Amino acid sequence: MIREINFDGLVGPSHNYAGLSLGNLASARNAGEVSRPRAAALQGIDKMRVNIALGLVQGILVPPPRPAHRWLAALGTDIASADPVIAANAMSASTMWAANAATVSPAPDTGDGKCHLTVANLKSMAHRSHEWPDTLAQLQLAFANPAFQVHSPVPPAFGDEGAANHMRLAPSHGEPGIEVFIYGVTGGPYPARQHVEASRAIARLHGLDPARTIFAAQSEEAIAAGAFHNDVVAVANGPVLFAHEKAFADRDALVAELAGRLAEFELVEVPDSEVPLADAIRSYLFNAQLVTPPSGEMTLVAPTECRDTPSVKGWIDRHLASNGAIRRIEFVDVRQSMANGGGPACLRLRVQCDPDKVDPRFLVDEARLDRIAAVISSCWPDEVAIGDIQRASLVKTVETARLSLLDTLDLGGLASY
Template structure:
């Protein structure tokens, strides 16, 4: 039976605040702070527990080997001799944001009736550009069955940042839907990370029906305000599009095309007069997980920052009190991830599939999360100061922590990928 599964990235033991991502205002604003990898990872586990409590299937993706010595070798250097900016780029734990792992098209949408996944190339940012080989290795393990097709990345120079710029709407998860690819063109001082050419290539690879595939431009205003990915200003689930009024370059044209492709769509738009782009981005209102509950109805899994932003929380309470499609608000604390520019939706990749066809080592329940939490509590660093990434004692501690987790999960083949 096809169902939607959220695969969350486990926050890695090298989680630090190096501010490597121009356009991600939270990440650059918090550059230089001391990070708390153990607390960060346990916050992520608590979010997964909240999803399980809502009755939602839950999966995981694993931290990458850090620092990436192979990447440094390709640059003819070693970690100890590398300049600080290359050390930071090699040590980054940004693969924890699983929304950037891949773009996923479920079997009901594809011509061959298989679920297709294309790993993102992330070429726009150096610290992310070397993630894809290890992500691809995990995807090929987790989705090795014949009901899946896992693709290598779109080649450079076409930037592809995965599901963070992709939305799917459908009457039900197991029925054919409409897939929306959101690309950027410019954003004032910040780069647009998703290229239209990359989105089009992914759609062709996944053998999508052109009549049910839309390519939509993100607004320059949203990118300039810090919406470096579409999922910072819009999210979709089921028949609901939940978006900020200023999310798209041609708002009315997109709405018309979406209604033509799926007449039953419900467009829930937050007016800029009620919630500014700045408040929406600071609170990560739209970087929430919009999910279908087992008993019916939709819920938003929101960061606690949304509740602490008066304009955002006032709008949400009014919506839930009315007749809108979002009926439940689930607030989670992911402050360590938020401080690095990633909210609840950044931490997860949505896959519609039969759980029985997935490698069970990548699926979790409460007991499995207990075991993961114990490894994190025992091995993850408590804190990494900004200048601590050059500490020679840090690297073996990070490697041992990751090895302990892979041992616990029976995924030792990923140790050397």
């Protein structure tokens, strides 16, 4: 039976605020601040517990090695002697945002009836460009069953940022759907990270039916306002598209196309007059997880910043009172991630598949989360200042913490990745 699994990226012990992500306003705003890796990771665990309590299937992805020694070696240096900017790129914990790990097309959509995953090359940002080999190794292990096909990244000439710029709408997870690839053209002062050439290549690699595949441009205004990925201004679940009215370059054409291809399509649109684009981006209203638990009540798992932003909270209250498509909201505290530019949706990769076909080491329940939380509480640093990231003592702590986690999860085979 096909179900949706949210694979959350565990926040790594090197979590820091180096401000490396151009166009990510939260990342820039908090650059240089002291981070709290232990609190960040435990906040992520608590979010996963909310999903489990809703009756959802929950998975995990583990942090890669940090520092990124192979990348540093390719640059002819090491963490101790590297330029501080290079060192910060090598110590980034950005794999926590698993929405950028890959693009996923479930079996009902693909030509060969397999679930396809294409690892993102993330070539637009130096600190993320070296993630893909570790992500590929991990996904090949988690999805080794013949029911899956895991692809290497598309060539780096074409930027691909994974599921953060991809949406799927369908009557249910197990039925054929419409896959929507959102690409950027320009974004004013910031780069458009998703290239249409990469999106088209992934659609071909996954064997998608052109009649059930849409390519649409992201709004340049949204990119310039800080929506560096489309999932900052839009999210889909089942037949519902939940979006800000300024999310897309040609909103009317996309809505008409979706309505024409999916009979059950429903648009939940937030007007700019009610929630200004800046408030939507600052609160990450659309970077919430929009999910359908077994109860059938479509639920928004939103950051507490949505509750604390008056325009956003007002819209949520009015929508819930109207008995609209979203029937329930769960607020979660992921402030450490939010401060670095990633909300609840950034922290997870959605895979619609049969859970029995997934390597069980990558699936979690409450007891398994308890064991992970114990490792985090005992091994993750409490604080990391930017001036500390090249210190030998912190490097050893980070490396030892990851190995302890892998040992707890019986994933020692990933130690060298």
